[in-house]
């Protein structure tokens with residue numbers, strides 16, 4: 001039987017452009033620049049990232065989420081607080097994020113401390129969502145076992161009756177904010193001498209240095 005991964009063996013991205021450039025000393029400025037480069041390059045879902053968490057017994061796990069806002073130096077996403085990731089963040093708030101931009105051959109790694117946002121931030125975002133998403137936030141006991149899809153659609157039908165008008169934000173749903181302690185910007189180069197630039201948070205700002213690729 002042929003190996004479905006054969007086609008990827010020895011395949012290298014042939015990068016379209018060289019992407020060296022002066023990096024500003026504020027990692028948030030670099031982050032926003034790279035984000036808009038990704039957007040301009042028509043990267044699919046430029047705001048999607050992998051969130052890495054670790055359980056109380058040290059098992060790591062990952063999943064994709066959407067970055068929704070950057071507020072006061074905090075990277076914000078929204079989810080169910082009772083989910084697997086919610087439980088793991090409660091046990092260990094040290095998390096990691098990974099953004100991957102294949103068309104522009106870039107990767108951004110972030111490490112930081114994750115806490116719940118203010119309720120006002122969660123309320124503002126929740127209230128901006130369509131009704132179906134609001135009902136879904138009540139209906140889905142995210143990460144819990146579900147016997148069958150009917151159980152979920154029945155719950156949705158009940159909630160549609162329970163909340164005929166406004167849907168309030170459930171306590172178990174809201175924002176998390178990640179305060180970065182480290183950023184790493186990786187740029188793929190045609191020369192294969194890829195660049196890695198790290199920013200470590202120090203008392204009065206950021207320490208920037210390069211790493212071997």
Ligand SMILES: Cc1cc2nc3c(=O)[nH]c(=O)nc-3n(C[C@H](O)[C@H](O)[C@H](O)COP(=O)(O)O)c2cc1C
Nearest residue numbers: 048063064065066078079080083084085086142143
């Ligand atoms: C493109 C994409 C975007 C997603 N965005 C979110 C999100 O913003 N919030 C969320 O709770 N789940 C999102 N999910 C679902 C998560 O990957 C995950 O399945 C869910 O949050 C449960 O994770 P957990 O069991 O580890 O807590 C997204 C999935 C994909 C593929």
